[in-house]
Amino acid sequence: MRFTLFCIGKMKAGADKELFDRYLDRARKTGRGLGVTEVALQETPESRAQRPDDRKADEARTLIQGLGTGARLVVLDENGKNLTSPAFSQKLEAWKDEGVPEVVFAIGGADGHGQEALARADLKLALGSMTWPHQIARILLAEQIYRAMTIQSGHPYHRV
Numbered sequence: 621m622r623f624t625l626f627c628i629g630k631m632k633a634g635a636d637k638e639l640f641d642r643y644l645d646r647a648r649k650t651g652r653g654l655g656v657t658e659v660a661l662q663e664t665p666e667s668r669a670q671r672p673d674d675r676k677a678d679e680a681r682t683l684i685q686g687l688g689t690g691a692r693l694v695v696l697d698e699n700g701k702n703l704t705s706p707a708f709s710q711k712l713e714a715w716k717d718e719g720v721p722e723v724v725f726a727i728g729g730a731d732g733h734g735q736e737a738l739a740r741a742d743l744k745l746a747l748g749s750m751t752w753p754h755q756i757a758r759i760l761l762a763e764q765i766y767r768a769m770t771i772q773s774g775h776p777y778h779r780v
Contacts, residue, residue, distance in 0.1 A: 622658045622722040623765060628679050628729035629754060630663045636755040643762035650769040655716060659765065672731040680734030683726055691722040692742040695733050696757060700744030705778060709768035727757055
C-alpha cells in the first residue's frame with residue numbers, strides 16, 4: 621500500500637516544513653514494517669481561474685485525473701468526519717487488509733475542494749471543527765498518519 625498526500629500549493633522552507641518533513645520521514649520508516657511501501661508528497665499549483673468555483677473545479681479535476689485504479693480518496697473537509705486516532709488507524713488498516721493499493725489524502729486550495737472531489741471521496745475527514753492554515757493542516761495530517769502506523773505496530777507513541 622502507498623500513501624500520497626496531495627496538496628494544492630507548495631510549502632515554503634522553514635520550521636513548518638521541517639516539522640512536516642520530520643513526520644513524513646517517521647511515517648515512511650514506520651510504514652515499511654507494516655506493508656506501506658511509500659509515503660509520498662504531491663504538490664500541485666493553485667488554479668489560476670478567476671472565480672472560486674472554477675478554481676475548485678480545476679483543482680478537483682487535477683486530483684481525480686491523478687488517482688490510480690483502486691485508490692481510496694480521503695479529502696480534508698471542515699464538514700467531514702471527526703475520527704479518533706485509533707478509528708483513523710483502523711480505517712487505514714482495513715483498507716490495507718482489503719488490498720487497496722493507494723490512499724490519497726487531499727488538502728484542497730484556499731477555497732476548499734470542488735464538488736467532483738467531494739463526490740469521489742471515500743472519506744471526508746475533518747481535523748476538528750476549527751479552520752487551520754494549510755501548512756498546519758499538512759503537519760497535523762502527517763502526524764496522524766504516523767500515529768496511525770504506531771498504533772498498528774503497537775509502538776507506545778500513542779497513549780490513551
